[in-house]
Amino acid sequence: MTAGVADVGSRAPQPDISPKPVPLVERISVVVFVVAPVVGVAAAVPFFWGWGLGWTDVAIFAFLYPFNALGITVGYHRHFTHGGFKAKRWLRIVLAILGGQAWQGSVIFWVSDHRRHHKYADQEGDPHSPWAYGPGVWGLTKGLYHAHMGWLFRKERTSRSKYAPDLLKDKDLVLLGRNDVYALITLTTLLVPMGLGALLTWSWHGAVTAVFWAGLLRVFAGDHITFSINSICHVFGKEDFKTRDHSRNVWWLAIPSFGESWHNLHHADPTCARHGVLKGQLDISARVIWLMEKAGWVWDVRWPDEQRLASRRVP
Structure with a gap:
């Protein structure tokens, strides 16, 4: 457990749902952040058939995608949510900004929901369990949509004071989560590829196609991964470790998710900084954390413990 989560257990009980409804601006932003990438993909089609997809767009996409992916996997998830390692202040700020550029909400918003997910994994109270509507074809179909993106449209939001009190004490993260600052962060998601496209092609055409292919399409791909x-990963896949929920390992998502799809181990040992712990389980995020540890940027990394893993293996 992270220090913040531990603090939660030592205080007086607080409600899981914030007493205040989600502000309209946040509800609208969810619609924009979920729908805009889809619209971007549809709008990119005429560019493909008319102006075409250039190697410049592909290169910018390939260059930028890992930064925001790692902002989510290494930053939002393994560091801020679960305390898998400690990091220097400048790195925490960088990771929070990179994660924010993925259009998945501010770090405090994201962490609150994810900690609540772990507390009630696949039970009542889990904000995005695919089993919310029960088993069966219809129930699971509704559940998969709910878990994938439907839960983002809910009217209530998870209590930040209960699930992220440690982050609320961090002035840097509070600042980055302000509506105006976060809006600027999300805007850079489009401005950066636009600028790179303009510089590399020295044309407005290159700038516009880069916004679509390396901006909106990049967000679309990252968010849906x-x-x-x-x-x-809560319905299909393999169970290697014992958990109290339906978390599974899905090997074909390992590379695009940077190791997050080794989800079964993660639920068996949430604070572990490496999710792919078995032979052949590639975990890019864990390798990046290892490199940052070697550079002295992070410390107290919670690497896998062989005895703990062995005690949780499925016979």
Whole structure:
């Protein structure tokens, strides 16, 4: 457990749901952040058939995608949510910004929901369990949509004071979570590829196509990979470790998710900084954390413990 989560257990009980409804601006932003990438993909089609997809767009996409993916996997998830390692202040700020550029909400918003997910995994109270509507074809179909992205449209929001009190004490993260600051962060998601496209092609055409292919399409791909961990990895896949929920390992999502799809081990040992712990389980995020540890940027990394893993293996 992280220090913040431990603090929660030592205080007076607080409600899981914030007494205040989600502000309209946040509800609208969810719609924009979920729908805009889809619209971007549809709008990119005429560019493909008319102006075409250039190697510049592909290169910018390939260059930028890992930064925001790691902002979510290494930053939002393994560091801020679960305390898998400690990091220097400048790195925490960088990870929070990179995660924010993925259009999945501010770090405090994201962490609150995810800690609540772990507390009630696949039970009543889990904000995005695919089993919310029960088993069966219809129930699971509704559940998969709910877990994938439907839960984002709920009217209530998870209590931040209960699930992220440690982050609320961090002035840097509170600042980055302000509506105006976060809006600027999300805007850079489009401005950066636009600028790179303009500089590399020296044309407005290159700037516009980069916004679509390396901006909106990049967000679309990254968000739906993350959403797939919530949905697919709680229904399909292999169970290598004992858990109290339906978390599973999905090997074909390992590379695009940077190791997050080794989800079964993660639920068996949430604070572990490495999720792919068995032979052949590639975990790019864990390797990045290892490199940052070697550079002296992070410390107290919670690497896998062989005895703890052995005690949780499925016979």
